[in-house]
Amino acid sequence: MRPEWRRRASLAFMRVGELSEEQLLARIIPRLPAGTDTLLGPGDDAAVIRAADGRFVVSTDVLVEERHFVRAWSTGADVGWRAAMQNLADVAAMGARPTSLVLSLVLPDDVEVDWVLDLTDGLAQACGPHGVGVVGGDLSGGPAIVAAVTVHGDLAGRAPVLRSGARPGDVVVHSGVLGHSAAGLELLRAQGPTAGGGSADEAAFVRAYRRPDPPLTDGPAAAGAGATAMMDVSDGLLKDLGRIARAAGVSIDLRTRDLGPALDELDVVAQACDASALGWVLTGGEDHGLVATFPAGAAYPAGFRRIGVVGPAVGGGGEEGSEEAPDGGPRVTLDGAAAPVGGSGWDHFGSS
Amino acid sequence: MRPEWRRRASLAFMRVGELSEEQLLARIIPRLPAGTDTLLGPGDDAAVIRAADGRFVVSTDVLVEERHFVRAWSTGADVGWRAAMQNLADVAAMGARPTSLVLSLVLPDDVEVDWVLDLTDGLAQACGPHGVGVVGGDLSGGPAIVAAVTVHGDLAGRAPVLRSGARPGDVVVHSGVLGHSAAGLELLRAQGPTAGGGSADEAAFVRAYRRPDPPLTDGPAAAGAGATAMMDVSDGLLKDLGRIARAAGVSIDLRTRDLGPALDELDVVAQACDASALGWVLTGGEDHGLVATFPAGAAYPAGFRRIGVVGPAVGGGGEEGSEEAPDGGPRVTLDGAAAPVGGSGWDHFGSS
Known part of the structure; x- marks a missing residue:
């Protein structure tokens, strides 16, 4: 065995617990993108x-x-990418351009150093092209991998686009994909780590789960075009639109015919999985597309397509997370009626 | 049992896993300070x-x-306070005034809801008086409690005070306490959760461990007075001054006679613990006091006292964490010689 090969092999199997925090940082920091706004x-x-x-x-x-995430279904780079993107999408959803992020990373001693460097690379791949700097972090040991990301953005003089701004009569529009990540997760559950080999669609959905790619520049574009409300769809369309509806004191009606293209994209794979394309579209989380409302007749940016309308004012308030308006009806409907799906999106926290 | 008492009792023993993320957030958010710079x-x-x-x-x-931390030795409020303060100190060490923080919190299902609300209160107690807003967060389940805090600050037009600015001939000054947290931790190890009852000093040291109270306003004051370098002492004086020395390419010499007051504060308790006051002062971490350098003869703010001097330039570089200068000598000395203590501070990450 040539010496340099032996050296590489030993690096490949080195565990985090064999390095000090400073030794690990010295390997991580050179891989991080500087960012265009980092002083x-x-x-x-x-x-x-x-x-x-x-x-x-x-x-x-x-x-x-x-x-x-589970390490069997996502590489370190996939986890790094997702940790970044789900945060970058939150900034875009305010109408802002992301500028920088910091990462606190908890790592069990037996994690391979290469896995951590791979995570770092995924973070860099997500941030670099957008000019986002990875500007700081903290490392600690612990019993499971935890990646806590904090992201910052620039509003460029615009007002932030809040959830509470939706008005009766507004159109509801969406940019990005709907249900793809949920479909990918279902494929991984059914087929294991090699899922996605069955068709180009399957491959795209598994990739959407592993590497969601939200339309970040559509956030500032929507803000500039006069969006009245906006958020990223992280917990499913019904649940997240419920948050806009609650904050704005309105109801929202989705239209099946407007969701047609999204349903068509999922149909074949949904049938093969014995799953519901509509369920994926309405309750699938983690695509991190942007849902926004615009005044009727307003020209919204090209990336968005119409998925519904804002209905009458029904009053705000009620417990956060409740799906009911003060009158007891659902806040978010499909074609004027309660959506025919169980549950209403992800809750990573609750035991239910 | 009166109904309201029954209700309180059931809240007291409610576990995190019994609530959704949104239900828990609804209890947390009203307890958070708004902050003076929160829009x-x-x-x-x-x-x-x-x-x-x-x-x-x-x-x-x-x-x-x-x-x-361990839950036996720290209340939820203590953990919340420390999570905030160790971050606020980092901002102060740049010469900035902290404005806001966000918290990502990982909680096992069996943590009591009251413990989490107590943590929230500790965070608020640390932040509120400084005008720092707790402006956002994320909650997740997980196998251990993890509190990742990101903090922001305002430089008010000043240049940030970097580690690399120390110059040969500068005086080294410190504001805050030295070794108190290490003494408190030793008392907790020896006496258990009720430690600190032996004397006012013991009580103060246990409190210093549980609720470090760094002199945050001395950071901007030092920046305004012309500090050439600054950082907060989180990993011990030797280790952290080693970082300044390495970044600036200098050596630093601490003076026993300048450390006298700090040693005097610890002496009685150190003897009772069969420990070394000098060891606590030089290698004790987590007091989060501010160590700074100033040009010789400069008037530094009243909170600081002199602890040493910056020696000749010896070149920078070398592996981060190394205590040696390029000439093989120690970067940080005590009275001109290697400090007579083992180890050089905390490394929460390494297994060594």
Whole structure:
């Protein structure tokens, strides 16, 4: 065996517990993208980021092994990509351009160093092309992999697009994919880690689960075009539109005929899986597409397509997470009636 | 039993796994401080924070149960306080005023809801008086409690104070306490959860471990007074000064006579514990005081006291975490010689 090969092989099987935090950081930091708005990157007590707007947007999201991913179905790079993208989508959903993120990473001692570097690369692949810097982080040991990402964005002088801005009569539009990640997860459950070999659609859905690719630039575009409300679809269309409806004190009606293209994309695979394309579209989470509302007749950006309308004002409030309006009816309907699907989206936290 | 008492009792023993994420958030969010620079708080896809300076400072730090705290020795409020303070200190160490933080919290299903609300209150107690808003967060289930905090700060037009700015001939000064947290931890190890009853000093040290209270306003004050370098002492004086020395390419010499007051504070308890006051001062972590360097003769703010001097330039570089200068000598000395203590501070990550 040639010496350099032996060296590579030993690196490949090195475990996190064999390195100090500083030794591991020294391997990670050179792989991170600098970002276009980073004034001071990693290495001091804190980073410094440009905020020319005089404000910044901030959001945080955490991925936990066994809850949000399993190592058998996702590479380290897939996990890094998802950890970044689900956060970048939150910034886009405010109408902002993401500028920077920081990562707190908890790693059991037996995780391979290569897996961690792979995660770092996935993070870089998601952030780099958007000019987003990975500007800081913290590492700790612990009993399971936890990746907590905090992301920042720039509103470029615009008002943030809130959930509460939807108005009766607005159209509801969506950009990105619907139900693809749920379909991919179902394929992985049914077929295991090699899922996705059956057709180009299957491969695309497994990839959508592993590497969601939300239309980030459509967020600022929608804000500029006058979106009245916006959010990213992380927990399923019904559940997330329910949040907009509740915040705005309105109801929302989805139209099957408007969802037709999304249903058509899923139909063949859904039948093969004995699953419901409509169920995936309405309750599938983690695609991180953008759902927005616009005044009727407004020209919305090309990436969006219409999926429904905002109905009459029905009052806001009620327990967060409740699907009922104050009158007891559902906040979000399909063709004017309760949607024929069980459940209403992901809840990674509850035991139910 | 009166009905309201029954209700309180059942709340007291309710576990996190019995609530949905949204139900738990609905209990947490009203307890969080708004902050003086918060333009939009929790509840949408992201928060919006004022950054009048046109830049913001950002840092992240994670606490993991069994690695950084145990529930037997710290209340939920203690953990929340520490999670906040160790981050606020990082911002202060840049010379910035903290403005806002976000929290990602991983909770096993069997954690009591009251423990989580207590953590929230500790976070609020640490942040509220400084005008720091707790502006967002994420919750997830998982196998251990993990609290990942990301904090932001405002430089108010000043340059950030970096580690690399220390110059030969500068004085080294410190504000805050040294070794108190290490002494408190030792008391807890020796005496268990009721430690600290022996004397006012013991009580103060246990409290310093549970609720470190770094001099946050001394950070911006030092920046304004011309500090050349600064950081917070989280991993012990030797290890953290080693980082300044390495970044600046200098050596640093601590003076026993300058450390006298810090040693005097610890002496009685150290003797009772059969421990070394000098060891606590030099290698005790987690006090989060601020160590800074100033040009000789400069007037530094009143909270700081002199602990040493910056020696000659010896070159930078070398592996991060190495305690040696390029000439093979120690980067940080005590009275001109290697410090007579084993180890050099905390490494929460490495298995060594």
